[in-house]
Amino acid sequence: MSGLPVLSLLIFLPLAGALAVSLLPSSRPGVIRAAALGVSLATFALSLLMLPGLAGLGSTGAEFAYVEQASWIPAFGITYHLGVDGLSGSLVVLTTLLSWICILASFGPIQARVKEYFVSFLILETGMLGVFLALDLFLFYIFWEVVLVPMYLIIGIWGGADRIYATIKFVLYTLVGSLLMLVAILATAFAHQAATGSWEGAFDLLALRGSVGDPTLQVLAFGAFALAFAIKVPMFPFHTWLPDAHVQAPTAGSVILAGVLLKLGGYGFIRFAVPLFPYGAQAFAPIMVALSVVAIIYGALVAIVQTDLKKLIAYSSVSHMGFVTLGIFSFNQQGVDGAILQMLNHGLITSGLFLLVGIGYERTHDREIAKMGGWAARTPVYAALFGFFLFASVGLPGLSGFAGEFLVLLGAFLASPMVAGAAAIVMVLGAVYLLWMYQRVFTGPLSPFLDGLGTHLTDVTPTEILTLAPLAAMIVTFGVLPSILTSSFAQSVGTFLLYAASGVQP
Amino acid sequence: MSELTAIAPLLVVLGGAMLVLVSDMITPGRRYAPVALALAALGGASALLLQQGGANASALGGAFVAGPFVAYLGLLGASILSITLLVAPDHLALRRYPSAEFAATILVALSGAILVAAAADLVTLFIGLELMVIPGYLLAGFAKRDSLSTEGAVKYFLLGSFSSAILLFGIVLLWGSAKTASLDGIAAAFASGASTPALAIALAMITTGVAFKIAAVPFHYWTPDAYQGSPTPITGYLSVGPKVGAFVLATKLYLVALLPLAATWMPVIALLAAATMTLGNLVALTQSNLKRMLAYSSIAHTGYLMVGLVAAGAGERAGISGILFYAAAYAFMNLGAFAVLTAIQGAAGATTQLSDLSGLGRRHPGLALLASVFLLSLIGIPPTAGFFAKTYVILAAVQAGGWVALLAIVAVLNAAVAAFYYLRVIVYLFMREPASPGPEVATPPLLRAGLLLAAVGTVALGLAPTPWIEAVVRAIAP
Numbered sequence: 001m002s003g004l005p006v007l008s009l010l011i012f013l014p015l016a017g018a019l020a021v022s023l024l025p026s027s028r029p030g031v032i033r034a035a036a037l038g039v040s041l042a043t044f045a046l047s048l049l050m051l052p053g054l055a056g057l058g059s060t061g062a063e064f065a066y067v068e069q070a071s072w073i074p075a076f077g078i079t080y081h082l083g084v085d086g087l088s089g090s091l092v093v094l095t096t097l098l099s100w101i102c103i104l105a106s107f108g109p110i111q112a113r114v115k116e117y118f119v120s121f122l123i124l125e126t127g128m129l130g131v132f133l134a135l136d137l138f139l140f141y142i143f144w145e146v147v148l149v150p151m152y153l154i155i156g157i158w159g160g161a162d163r164i165y166a167t168i169k170f171v172l173y174t175l176v177g178s179l180l181m182l183v184a185i186l187a188t189a190f191a192h193q194a195a196t197g198s199w200e201g202a203f204d205l206l207a208l209r210g211s212v213g214d215p216t217l218q219v220l221a222f223g224a225f226a227l228a229f230a231i232k233v234p235m236f237p238f239h240t241w242l243p244d245a246h247v248q249a250p251t252a253g254s255v256i257l258a259g260v261l262l263k264l265g266g267y268g269f270i271r272f273a274v275p276l277f278p279y280g281a282q283a284f285a286p287i288m289v290a291l292s293v294v295a296i297i298y299g300a301l302v303a304i305v306q307t308d309l310k311k312l313i314a315y316s317s318v319s320h321m322g323f324v325t326l327g328i329f330s331f332n333q334q335g336v337d338g339a340i341l342q343m344l345n346h347g348l349i350t351s352g353l354f355l356l357v358g359i360g361y362e363r364t365h366d367r368e369i370a371k372m373g374g375w376a377a378r379t380p381v382y383a384a385l386f387g388f389f390l391f392a393s394v395g396l397p398g399l400s401g402f403a404g405e406f407l408v409l410l411g412a413f414l415a416s417p418m419v420a421g422a423a424a425i426v427m428v429l430g431a432v433y434l435l436w437m438y439q440r441v442f443t444g445p446l447s448p449f450l451d452g453l454g455t456h457l458t459d460v461t462p463t464e465i466l467t468l469a470p471l472a473a474m475i476v477t478f479g480v481l482p483s484i485l486t487s488s489f490a491q492s493v494g495t496f497l498l499y500a501a502s503g504v505q506p
Numbered sequence: 507m508s509e510l511t512a513i514a515p516l517l518v519v520l521g522g523a524m525l526v527l528v529s530d531m532i533t534p535g536r537r538y539a540p541v542a543l544a545l546a547a548l549g550g551a552s553a554l555l556l557q558q559g560g561a562n563a564s565a566l567g568g569a570f571v572a573g574p575f576v577a578y579l580g581l582l583g584a585s586i587l588s589i590t591l592l593v594a595p596d597h598l599a600l601r602r603y604p605s606a607e608f609a610a611t612i613l614v615a616l617s618g619a620i621l622v623a624a625a626a627d628l629v630t631l632f633i634g635l636e637l638m639v640i641p642g643y644l645l646a647g648f649a650k651r652d653s654l655s656t657e658g659a660v661k662y663f664l665l666g667s668f669s670s671a672i673l674l675f676g677i678v679l680l681w682g683s684a685k686t687a688s689l690d691g692i693a694a695a696f697a698s699g700a701s702t703p704a705l706a707i708a709l710a711m712i713t714t715g716v717a718f719k720i721a722a723v724p725f726h727y728w729t730p731d732a733y734q735g736s737p738t739p740i741t742g743y744l745s746v747g748p749k750v751g752a753f754v755l756a757t758k759l760y761l762v763a764l765l766p767l768a769a770t771w772m773p774v775i776a777l778l779a780a781a782t783m784t785l786g787n788l789v790a791l792t793q794s795n796l797k798r799m800l801a802y803s804s805i806a807h808t809g810y811l812m813v814g815l816v817a818a819g820a821g822e823r824a825g826i827s828g829i830l831f832y833a834a835a836y837a838f839m840n841l842g843a844f845a846v847l848t849a850i851q852g853a854a855g856a857t858t859q860l861s862d863l864s865g866l867g868r869r870h871p872g873l874a875l876l877a878s879v880f881l882l883s884l885i886g887i888p889p890t891a892g893f894f895a896k897t898y899v900i901l902a903a904v905q906a907g908g909w910v911a912l913l914a915i916v917a918v919l920n921a922a923v924a925a926f927y928y929l930r931v932i933v934y935l936f937m938r939e940p941a942s943p944g945p946e947v948a949t950p951p952l953l954r955a956g957l958l959l960a961a962v963g964t965v966a967l968g969l970a971p972t973p974w975i976e977a978v979v980r981a982i983a984p
Binding site: 072073074075076113116141142145146148149152153156157163164168171172175176179180182183186187189190 | 867868882887888889893897900901904905911914915918919921922925926929930932933936937971972975976979
């Protein structure tokens, strides 16, 4: 495999698949579905084949594997530069996994304009993989923006009643942040050109890390990057697009949004913002920590009072993603390990919850908590699966959600015990809103609304179990053995901490 | 290079215009023959321009300097005309407007644009400008039985000639102050950068005149009416051709003759740029007629181009190359957008309301897809021409540093505002149910070719910008 451009294949396989699917006749939705699933499964397989190549990274001294670099726009030193390490590798596998799960989970719910849907989804996959694999800032930015368009269409065409408002809000929020990031990228590149006298490497992450000297530029550029990433994560107070987007998006859209798109922000902090501008990051750290704690508590409190299942989980995302940023800006091994674990776990667990809400919606066409009750009596398997993912989300030890939050809290405690104390309260709040929701929806006597559905209220189908089973298996595996993951990205975390520490002194 | 080869492209274009008219006298009323003749003339001129490429050569007693700059802009002009000539004839024929006059008129306009690009002194510059804009007045009134078109044309003509007069006043004052009409001579005369009262008045008048021509705020009022009234493919041409030409004029005046006085004019242009972007975008938000929306969006794009002008004034060569790159990107994406509008006006008397596009993605997926490419490029989403063009101009502003960098931030925030109204069009294309009865869509083969050309340009400049970057850098090499 060493001679092949593995990463390019990985990125562009879904795009090629999208092209192929777009040529299929619209009158054959079955063929289109099968083709899209086939392409996404092939991409998943390719991403798994890539993993063994990452094993030797630490020992050989190389930071990235499967590196590809080709000149693209030589006038400004912009290159097509790709590479993968433990951090991006695990996120890539998360992306390819969730992509085929989403495509499979869309077979039933998506009945209109099937071809356009799967084409959009495959283009989206290309964009997401590109973001995780790009090592050139310009290339990274392009993939970052490319992600927007298919997501805009997925929410806007196949979403709920208020889909257009939600999707435009989503795009505009993201665009404001990313455009300022573009200015920061250009300023950084130009500063490099002015300092070295050449455009060589001016957009290259590896050349730029540690070379941005000007403290003012560091602070301003970090601010711009942080805004773009904070909107994507989303951090309080930039989160208001998220509940709208989640509620209006079709199930698979919500899954990919929570599972991967939010991670783009966290990944951006770890890979780009902090290593490029460590001084700026240290200057902003107190604000970032404060906003993270606010997000953790605020997200949980707002989740408690939600009456819509999807909205409840959307706000729980705000809370859970707060742990990610809290961990990153603790700037210590435990915190960052925890942040990355939390990203992966949130990707697995919340995706599962959104899938389950979608499965329920298919049967009831409603998500109003007040109308539910006693669901477990009718569909025991569904209730059990929901319970499993719910407990994982609460952070039950033994399931993967626990390890991430625990490590983040440990990291935060080492950095500032008070912050950790505040965040720890939320472990309790999380249990409150999730368990209370579960109690209202699944236990007690069967509600008249659910009873009225009669035989429509069926239990999960084998296909639906197939979408949930891989997630559940990974949640258990990583819950028992989180070290599989932490050891895989140990080197990435080490590099991150090295650069973060260099920012203490400008 | 002899004098004749230097001016040969100009002669071929003018000759083409004459030939089109003569052929129309012999066999009147033909739909495609004049277009074929005009395209042949453009092909010939392009071949000559490509040959010139390399070194500068002067002709007409030093008033006309051919070279890579002229070659680049001439080729861009030929592309603009080619797309327009492909898109327009069927639309015009359906409404019984003659295509020969149309083809001849825009060829004359191109000869004016070439003259502007090649001008080395104020007189040639002004003659070129008039030769370029007078055909524009004719074209704006092309639908002479339509009162909206006549109103737009009269407004355009009155304000246009008024601004030409103001510009001419400024040029005369400049000439008098410098005691030479040569652009390089003026720069040498004011090399100290010191300003006099006469020069200040000259600057104010030139800025007013130029602002009219490029449709910068607060001198933009004629654009929406002129654009809305004209037949759609002509609007497409008007929104691109004269604007690009006027920016060439602006670069000649500000970045050659008046460069030593940059410190004086930069703040004014910067302020106008910020106002133009912001007002253009904010008003575009409220438009429900697509032509008016694109008119205001073209005003906003004027603002982005002016950012390049300011950056170049601050000494960044990337500002000029940014303008040239942006001009090409803008030409392809805007002509493409208007070509789509032309296609949905398959019936005489069809409107261009936003609601006409409802559900076009269902009925005509190919056309809707192309429309989305042009719209995404107008927003500046990668990997399209519009994205790289914006990046180029913003990079120049960031390089210039200081307060010019703030202009870059104004520009990107504006791009986010603009995203709203462009995305709204995509909402209508794909997220609304088709209107019944929907608009009659006509895509004759020529229109398809024009659409394809615009789309190829829009995508190619984004995916593989390198050849174009090299071309613009060569075009401005001293």
